Amino acid sequence: MKLNSTLSLVALSVVSVLQVAHAASVYEIVNIEDADVKGTLTDTANGYGQSINANNELVGVSRGRTNLTTSDVSGDTNVIDLQDAIGADQSITYSTTTQIIGNSFTFHALENDATTPWLPTFESVNGSIAPSSVSTDNRNTVDSYFFDINDAGLRVGAMSAPEKTMDYAGSVSGIDSWYYRDYELRGFVKTSASATEIELPPPYTAYTNAENVTVNVGGSSLAAAINSNNLIAGYGSIGLSSYAEGVVDSCISSDSDSSPVDICIQANQYIDSSTGTSYIQYKTRAMVWQYNNDGSFTRTELPLGLDPGTSTSTFVAQGLGLNNNGVVVGRSHVYRNGNTDDLYYDAAYWSKNTSGNYEYHWIPVIDKDVLSSIAYSVNDSGIVVGSYKKYIDGYQRDKFFVYDTNTPDTKPVTPNDFYSYTSDLSSRAKDINNQGLVVGYIETSEEKQLPRPKDAFLYNTNTQEFNDLNNLLTCESKGYEKNGEGNWTKHQFTVTDATGNSLTYNADIRIVEANKINEEGVIAATAFVRKPVYQTDSTGNLVLDDKGNPTFALNGSGAPVTSYLPRMVVLKPTSSGSACDVSGDTGGVDSGSYSRKGAAVWGWLLLLPLVWVRRRLQR
16 A cells, blocks of 8 residues: 555556455345334434444434424324434534523444334433433433443443523523533443443542632543443543633633523533634543443543643543544544644554553644644554645545554555546544454545535445445435336435425435444444425424424425435445445436425524534436
């Protein structure tokens, strides 16, 4: 594997032979029924596949609770599957004078579930409430996320604290309470679906000012990965940034007519809508937690990539992956080549020395033009995958890399993707298994100045074979079915809204990100699935008639629109089918599929928690 802008004819012929001899597996989506992906919790809009273990136990996250259940609220026989049809994640603006809404939910999906294999099943974390159980009197205030699961079934992730209240003493009328949390992000480990989570706190959760007044700021920690030895990698706070200390000092010194210190701190923990950041930032370090069978754990802070000395700068580091040998990968601030004028946020790995202590190792960049880099995963052979950012043809692009820790003096390799050279298509590698199979995502459009759609990829480090996972799917996994003549056609869905408008649209499934691959080649991923869009009001809630039915969102011509929503998918290699070779499908709404019986106002919000391109289709 060499980083080349072009390949010789001899090299091309060798790669060609390897790809023929070691052709990639054909994959099928196994959590699909009647061309519809069952990939998110009931009453949520979006589902994401995060990780999968050797026993085919998957963990994931659902986001964007809808306002209705899937029951037939109208009494009609044509039931609309509302959690599949809502347009987008609801936009939630947090305030200390309004109730906190937790909108991220953890779930698992099991292959060996006797009644509902692969169906997302809610798991409560820190007292979180299932989206299907949320009501006016039963409100969820916890956000929770799963990131990994090991072969013993231990799950790791991050969560918020539940809501707390305080009697309001401000000057605005009509407000009874202040609302706040003890922390916004805290790592955890969970031993089973029914077990109570165990917090993995950071070293730093409280701030003490010059007058020796101590207040809780919560701190921040996250558990990103867990290996077979129950060693957990992640990161946590060790202090506040200098600016954040000033913010908290201001909260402490405020006069009695202002909000209490806990409320002031909470208000500054929330993301500012204009800047997209919080005013309270933490200095973080990569960390490992060794979980013990008795429920205890020991925490180890991993060294930063530089000596901060007396600097007041906010240096940070993160652990994001690890292998069964305890090697941790992630990123850290570092002075490249020891030059204090060259501060960067670069990919790194940490391994134990002969004394049993962790040492920091910089993953070198391919050239001086790299702006930053990050490592996501490392297999037991010490092969690391991640991505770096640099300008290509005048635009910032991410490119995935492969790096061998066994030869630390060599640079990372940028594999060729769809072409016989390194393209300008942004890509990120998210995981590598012990067979050398890499999964991630890559852009699929070469338009320079527009957002680019992305597809999941599978890369074999042994043969250098690169594949768009969508090209390895069976026809059924792409929404096709056989018609009466034995030809493949797209499955069609027909739904009717509250006004009697009917919409028929083709099934369409596109794998957009692969996050985890186990040793059997089973992949946890996320797909875009085509769904109708329903009207929402200015607050993002569905517009309903008096029977509780929604109405389609319409374009300027009065025709309904469809959109793509994310769904968790499980991809398994199959020997009983072949990769779909049906061509010419446009994915559009069939001509004559819509009959309008009334008018409606078109309006909806395009929001996604991941950096994917949402594509809106219309007739």
